[in-house]
Amino acid sequence: MKQQVFEQKYQGCWSRVAEIVSLGKAGYDEDFPNLFRSICHHLAIAKHRRYSPQLVERLNAQVIQAHHLFYQHNARFKMQWLYFFVWQFPQTLRNNYRFIFASLLLFALPMLAMGLACYLNPEFIYSMSSAEEVMKYEAMYDPSNNVLGRERDSSSDIQMFGFYIKHNIGISFQMFAGGMLAGFGSVFYLIFNGLAIGGVAGHLTQLGYTSTFYPFVVGHGSFELTALVFAGAAGLKLGYSIISPGAYSRLEALRIAGRDAIVIMYGVAVMLLIAAFIEAFWSSTAELPQVVKYSVGAVLWAAVLGYCILSGRRHGS
Amino acid sequence: MPKASTDTALLDTTYKVETPEAIDLSAQLAGPVPRALAFSADLLLRSIVLSILFIILAIGGKAGVGIFLIVSFVLEWFYPVLFEVLYKGQTPGKRWMNIAVVNDDLTPVSWSTSIIRNLLRAVDFLPLCYVFGFFTMVMTNCFQRLGDIAAGSVVVHRQKTLPLATTLPKVTPTPPSFDLGLDDVVAFTGFVERDAALTTARKQELADMLSGVTQKTGPEAVSFIQGIGCWLLGERK
Numbered sequence: 427m428k429q430q431v432f433e434q435k436y437q438g439c440w441s442r443v444a445e446i447v448s449l450g451k452a453g454y455d456e457d458f459p460n461l462f463r464s465i466c467h468h469l470a471i472a473k474h475r476r477y478s479p480q481l482v483e484r485l486n487a488q489v490i491q492a493h494h495l496f497y498q499h500n501a502r503f504k505m506q507w508l509y510f511f512v513w514q515f516p517q518t519l520r521n522n523y524r525f526i527f528a529s530l531l532l533f534a535l536p537m538l539a540m541g542l543a544c545y546l547n548p549e550f551i552y553s554m555s556s557a558e559e560v561m562k563y564e565a566m567y568d569p570s571n572n573v574l575g576r577e578r579d580s581s582s583d584i585q586m587f588g589f590y591i592k593h594n595i596g597i598s599f600q601m602f603a604g605g606m607l608a609g610f611g612s613v614f615y616l617i618f619n620g621l622a623i624g625g626v627a628g629h630l631t632q633l634g635y636t637s638t639f640y641p642f643v644v645g646h647g648s649f650e651l652t653a654l655v656f657a658g659a660a661g662l663k664l665g666y667s668i669i670s671p672g673a674y675s676r677l678e679a680l681r682i683a684g685r686d687a688i689v690i691m692y693g694v695a696v697m698l699l700i701a702a703f704i705e706a707f708w709s710s711t712a713e714l715p716q717v718v719k720y721s722v723g724a725v726l727w728a729a730v731l732g733y734c735i736l737s738g739r740r741h742g743s
Numbered sequence: 744m745p746k747a748s749t750d751t752a753l754l755d756t757t758y759k760v761e762t763p764e765a766i767d768l769s770a771q772l773a774g775p776v777p778r779a780l781a782f783s784a785d786l787l788l789r790s791i792v793l794s795i796l797f798i799i800l801a802i803g804g805k806a807g808v809g810i811f812l813i814v815s816f817v818l819e820w821f822y823p824v825l826f827e828v829l830y831k832g833q834t835p836g837k838r839w840m841n842i843a844v845v846n847d848d849l850t851p852v853s854w855s856t857s858i859i860r861n862l863l864r865a866v867d868f869l870p871l872c873y874v875f876g877f878f879t880m881v882m883t884n885c886f887q888r889l890g891d892i893a894a895g896s897v898v899v900h901r902q903k904t905l906p907l908a909t910t911l912p913k914v915t916p917t918p919p920s921f922d923l924g925l926d927d928v929v930a931f932t933g934f935v936e937r938d939a940a941l942t943t944a945r946k947q948e949l950a951d952m953l954s955g956v957t958q959k960t961g962p963e964a965v966s967f968i969q970g971i972g973c974w975l976l977g978e979r980k
Contacts, residue, residue, distance in 0.1 A: 428977025429932065466764040473767075476925045478932035478976065487902035490768055490849060494831075497850040582805035588812030592819075599820060603865035606889050611866065664893065677892065684893045688855050691862065 429477045432468075439464055440488065447491045454495065462492045513738035515693040518686050519656065520735075522663060529658035532616040533651075537624035544628030551629040554621060563626050567635045567642070583706045590702035594650060598657035598694050602664070602687065609665020616658040623651075641716050644723030645709045648730045649701035657694045660687040697730075758885060758897060760849045768849050770899040772886045773842040775877055778898055782873075784836035789818050820861065827857045837898075847885075847895045856894045863890035912938045914966045916974035921956060928975055935972030 427435075443461050446453035469485040519526060543550045551560055597615070604611015630639045663683045671679030704726070709719075756772045793815055800807035826834040832843035832852045844852045844860070867876030867888045876888035885897050912935065923931070934949065941949075943965075950957075950964035959967050 428975070430977030432977075463764060466762070466766045470766045476929045478936045479929060480933065480936040483902075486769055489766070490770065490902065493762060493768065493849060494845075494851050582809070584809035585805040585812070586809065588809030588816075592812045592816040595816065596820075599862050600865045603863050606863055606866040606893060607869075680893050681895050684859050684895075685855070688859050688862075691858075 427475070429475075429481060432472070432475075432477065433481070436464075436468055439468075440485075443488060443492055447488070447495055450495065451498070458492075459496070462496050465489055465492060510689075510692065511737075514689060516734055516737040518689045519693070522659060522686060522690070525659040525662045525666070526655065529612075529616060529655045529662055532613055533620045533655050533658060536617045536620035537627075540621045540624035541628035541631075544625050545632045548629070548632055551625050554625050560629065563630065564633065564635075567630050567638045569635060569638050583710065586710070587702055587706035590705050591699065594702060595695055595698045598654060598698055599691075601654065601657040602661045602691050602694075605661030605664030605687070606668075607665070608668050609662050612658050612661030612665060615661075616655075619654060637716065641719035641723075642709050644720060645726055646701045646705035648723065648726040649697045649704065652730055652734070653694045653697035653701060656690050656697070660690040660694070663687045663690075756886075758849075758899065760847075762848070770845075770849060770897075770902070773840070773898040773900050774886050775880050777840040777842050777900075778880075778886075779873075781834065781836035781840040781842060784839050785822070785834050786836075788835055789822060793818060823861045823864075824854075824857045827852050827861075828854055833901075841901045842898055843901050844896050844898050847897050849899075852896060856896050859894035860890035860896050863893055866890070910939055911935060911973055911976070911978065912966075912969050914969045914973060916978040917967070917970040918974050919971045923975075931968065931972040932975050935969050935976065938969065 439461060442457075443465055446455070446458055446461070465485065466489055469482070469489050472482050472485055540554070555563075597619070601612050601615040601619075604613075604615055627639065627643075630636070664680065664687050667679040667683035668676055674682065708722075756774065757769050758772045759767050759769045761767055793811075796814060797811055800811045803810070823834050826837075827844050830838075832845055837843055844857065846852055846856055864876075867873055867879070867890055869875050873888075876890075879892065880886050880888045883892065885891075887897060891897060919931075934946075938946075946965045947961060950968050951960055953968060954960050954964060957964055957967055
């Protein structure tokens with residue numbers, strides 16, 4: 427069959443496909459799968475028969491468009507989020523418990539060591555932070571202040587909410603991305619944040635500011651610290667897949683690791699959002715007695731840990 | 744997953760994928776330059792939006808600053824994600840350059856793919872100004888930066904579908920008087936179909952290359968070859 431006869435014969439089919447593609451989702455009808463297969467077939471024939479490159483190119487472009495429409499992702503958002511929170515996220519965490527423990531150690535050990543060092547030696551904090559920074563922290567948690575956290579009046583809760591979102595979630599994303607550097611980026615961020623948090627906690631404890639610092643951090647810490655450890659674990663998982671890909675090629679191993687890691691990161695982002703909310707609107711209230719803050723903190727910690735350990739154990743794989 | 748293959752014999756930016764329909768789709772990969780330009784355009788756009796927003800929200804006092812910080816966070820990390828997934832793989836900058844992000848099987852980019860590739864921007868940016876991203880892009884077969892490698896995405900040029908009716912030159916179709924291989928047939932038909940896109944001088948130049956076969960030069964050679972091309976396409980008079 428000569429090219430022109432071929433073109434005339436299937437012209438109708440091609441213009442019909444073009445019409446459907448230009449309408450997008452609205453044009454998608456029962457005929458489309460058949461038409462799509464037809465033009466795929468036409469493309470294969472055109473290539474095989476060595477019709478002109480222009481025709482092949484034109485058909486190729488049209489097939490790509492139809493391919494996009496045909497394989498569009500039909501996101502069924504209805505109950506997906508519920509599935510994610512009840513099953514997928516906690517299950518993924520548990521499937522990757524090795525990375526979470528590794529991340530926890532990399533975060534907690536420097537934190538404890540630095541905390542202890544700063545508690546025993548009042549000068550030790552200056553090995554890490556400048557004098558201005560230390561003064562700022564001391565001023566923030568001085569019990570003679572009536573506002574906790576960063577100095578502010580109550581009208582600026584929203585401002586701090588925005589700050590915590592931008593700052594904390596940004597850090598967790600970097601921790602995750604650092605995994606691409608064979609895990610070293612994540613290790614660095616985990617240790618660095620561990621040292622920084624431990625240093626401030628140890629120093630303030632040694633100053634005797636316990637009545638302000640701990641009630642402030644206990645609430646949002648439940649979400650924030652665990653989420654940071656999870657973000658580190660997601661990064662470590664990426665890094666580990668590059669270092670030790672096992673039976674796969676490095677590329678394939680990285681892709682497979684990425685699938686789990688991104689699920690963890692979805693959860694981390696939500697947890698840090700909750701943490702930012704608690705930190706901005708709850709942790710900063712100074713009027714409530716300490717016992718209330720500690721008990722709410724204990725409930726939040728129990729809820730977070732209980733959720734991660736227990737949720738989604740029944741049915742679903 | 745369809746296995747992507749790149750031709751190692753030739754230095755080429757054609758990206759081929761075999762689809763479940765058992766055909767090879769091909770797309771043109773976008774290199775670092777159009778991608779850098781697209782990124783700069785997006786950066787400019789984002790900065791303009793942020794500065795306008797900052798002026799408006801500054802009136803709102805501290806709460807305004809809070810909202811500004813949230814919006815700037817979303818713009819920083821999720822601006823590309825939202826555009827890529829909801830707008831055919833294109834941010835405004837990519838639309839300007841006519842390039843698009845797709846999954847590496849040439850299907851529309853999905854949420855997880857787009858989120859991975861955009862979160863890993865943080866590493867591609869290191870040590871500064873996307874140096875890592877640039878080096879991996881020029882060192883991989885498919886111009887992928889680190890984020891693309893991990894997510895399994897490629898950036899391709901959007902092909903325009905040309906109008907189906909091409910105008911053929913007005914010549915008498917003549918059957919070829921010599922043997923033609925399959926690739927020769929493609930060369931002849933391609934020459935005829937590109938008639939409108941080529942200048943007269945270029946057409947003569949190309950036709951003269953075949954003077955050994957056609958025994959003709961100049962305009963005569965052009966119309967002779969076009970005649971054969973038309974005949975091969977199926978023109979009869």
